[in-house]
Amino acid sequence: MKSVVPQKNVSMRDVFGDTLLKFSLESSRVYAIDGDLANSTKLDTVANGNPKKFLQMGIAEQNMMSVAAGLATTGLQPWACTFAAFLSKRAIDQIQVQIAQPKLDVKMIGAYSGLLTGVTGKTHQALEDIAIFRALANMVVLAPADAIEMKQMMEFAHKYEGPVYIRIARDPYPVIVDGKYQFEFGKAATLKDGKDVTIISTGTQTCRSLAAAEQLDTEGISVAVVHMPTIKPLDTAAIIKAAKSTGVIVTAEEHSIYGGLGSAVAEVLVEECPVPMLRVGVRDVNSESANNDDLLEKYGLSEGHIVRTVKEALKKKQK
Template structure:
């Protein structure tokens, strides 16, 4: 079990030894995002851009034009809100080979409060043509995605949770853009999730099992592109479909699944997530409980939904 930010820093260090084009551009948060590990290992390839995220994005585009593979290091919210215009025009519209290491994603950002929590990033980034949007669940998947993104030619937004979540994948794991992953089969309810929330869904499914409810879990690490057919096929086998995300229920994974299923199937989609609210400073457990995203709260909410359905 390793925090995804440590995975970010350590994977960049590994890539630095094998890929001479890898650079890291930091907006003065490297010791938080753990890109500082790369700074220590390759000081000449670590470019401090200061507290100026828009310029950081633009400089990366210039470097990418010369064949470098720039990884950006800052908090998610500063990329998707402050620097969204250069990401839109300079990166996405030109298909620039820039990799956005969006650290401190979602609600669990280490007591920062709503100013630093980003629960709209998936909605913003998945609406952007040419952008690949991915959210790893654990350390193994995090490393696989960072390695894949480095090889891929084009912009990638990698949603990285701050803290650790239990390992669910082994070293055989291979990332493929668009591919969804069935973490658990189950017919009464299908929980569809992304990022470390998928791990909490797996735990919720175990709690439901104890109550005799068969819950499946579909993990969607690749928000864009996504294999729509896999989502439809998984949904067809489920009695109830629930999306669960550490994100607004508007426009993120819940939006994605609702869009896909409403065009192809008669399924209802229940969305668990942040219901049009800002976050707050608090311990992770408090936040997950309050916003209904802890394993026990997800299980409880599913039970309520199943009762209401009958």
């Protein structure tokens, strides 16, 4: 596949609100459940456009997920949305026991995921949600790269019978896939070919990984970029193929290096095809609030950090 060139910036949360409103108007089963953040998450699109399908739970995430479980047992399809930090940590007991274990048809949207949550403060940042959700049996974990993929993931989740967690970003991101792209559940997508090293990325880091790969191309380093939109179940075949093709892997995620995509990929490599590997992600530190560029630079997620990590990984390969 030819290199993908990022286009205009589009907000995932805007697409989320518009798409869920459409579902709620078309299906009697679909309800939107809010944790008092509708203006931020764009669930207010449903509140304004189809108020009978909008349920306000207030700042009570544990109760919100119990209500979602109850609705699902009656044959309805609740879409529960709050900030990823609150969904993954405040309500995890209810999610595990009442939703994941019985495999109920509840869709969970973790808004404001990752490090870049505006100036909401470190309490609102979610750097552990992938690790938490992928540890739950029966749970599907998804992370879109852009707004187009977000809409396609929602269409999949709407048809899928069972619990789904989708983490989405606060800020608009470049559209990096074209009109021919189609999200495939459980499948990775090769967005750029390369022969020297493979970057396996997910969510918002895929855009930065593509930019880093383009920069490395100008330096004579051929970089493949494999986007992993489905973190659970993981496309192990794509990881093994990349390892055999280039012989070295770099993972990139807007998440802790512990328990997320990097850990998942490492698990596959150590069991199936051991090759040198490095991870781009937040290290074992607590984050803080600041503007986006400063946060990306301080916590090692910027394009420049990806470039440097790829070069370090190549040194391991050459040894």
